[in-house]
Amino acid sequence: MNSQISLIQKIDALLPQTQCGLCGHRDGCLPYAKSMAEGEEANKCVPGGQPVADALAALLQRAALPAEPSVWPIQGDGRPQRMKAVIREDECIGCTKCFSACPVDAIIGAGKLMHTVLAELCTGCELCIPPCPVDCIDLVEDVQALPSEAARLAEQNDLRARYYAHIQREEQRRMHRKGPVVRAEIDSALFAQFSSQDSSVPEIEIADQSEKIAPVQDAKTAIELAKLRTQVKKLEKQLSVRDDAKKRALLQELSQQLNALQGA
Template sequence: MNAQISLIQQIDHLLPQTQCGLCGHRDGCLPYAKAITEGEAANKCVPGGQPVADALARLLKRPQLKAEPSAWPIQIDGRPQQMKAVIREDECIGCTKCISACPVDAILGAGKLMHSVLSDLCTGCELCIAPCPVDCIDLIPDPQPLPSEQLRIAQQNDLRARYYAHIQREEKRRLDRTGPVVRAEINTQLFAQLTQNDAHTPHIEVAEKKRDLLATFDTKSTIELAKLRTQIKKLEKQLSVRDDATKRALLQDLQQQLHALGA
């Protein structure tokens, strides 16, 4: 199992971390990496293009396959043109749906206020376009020069960390969410399992476990409070009929316990 996790992590480190879902795995690069180890074709990363498909073939010792085609022109490094999202701000209605959809938190804004894209962080994943109800988001070519391999790796690591921070925050909100979920349902258990032994990857914790523990604690506290209140009322009623030093001392003790529990 450890060998498989290590291989999944090696594959994931070759993927561009756009978290775009164009490979068919809408919850990010890591699930695609896992699927590759289970036999899925390693040429489906559209933004990675032929360089990533070839690197994966070498790592896995598989035949080289032609990369899935992109809608954008191919650059001199063999990868598709990097695109960036731009919001036409005068048309933005501040619905926040693009903010929820962005996997790397590259969009700033608030409800009923204008939104803006942080161009340096945008991966061009296109996930913000479909949820926009007024179609005010465009994709434009990235004007920056092609990054060096060292810079590309640093950018991928940063994007991975941002996505995992996004996942962690969304996981904490998930159980209390009442509005629509714009992104695909994320398999947080998978991310938690595959990040726990990687020193270079932020570890994901599953909020549901914490929620269960909290719910158990809350339930126990509620039961204890109910018992205390019942005992206090019974003693107060008894003492109103006939005073008793022992029962009055017990009443004071129960009242202190109730106060300690914050009730």
């Protein structure tokens, strides 16, 4: 590993991995890290706020600069208020346009059915809002206690892995997808280079190469649980209006699956 790659990884490790693009790099934190290593100013991470701007200045041995301002108030840790996306489910038309826009796969659902945001995975990046044709997505304050530094680091590592997996899946689907892609073009080679240097993230394969995904098991379990809960909730609502033997049997089966997965 050469010194430039090592520096970029150190910079990337300080970034919050929200992949929001507010720094001006639409492809997320890694491209901004690379650009900083090449001389770009280190104060543009909006969700990181002043603490991240100061940490980056110290790492790069540069003068500290005021962080780019956020529209959200500042928390006790000096960072902007953490936000979460919430879908107004009764207004959702199930268009799936928010799926590809979410960089960490925190939205679940199916075509023409209600979608749900997994709050524990959402970074509040706001990228799901513009493509929604019915404007049924809101941002709300994350009311959970501020994470410890250890918890923040674990969260950043998980988000990075989820984003790399998201990129790989999108690249593999690109050649077979009809219609426009929500996100901008990404530098697949850049992500492939850095994923191969870090065993904590899936190895990225460019779209025209062989398929290879190393899933994040805990994230997949969380998604499966959320899907089951959504299906159970929907069936319960339907059965409260009109009883149906088949739906009741399906509800019982899904409830058993949910209980088994929760106990795993």
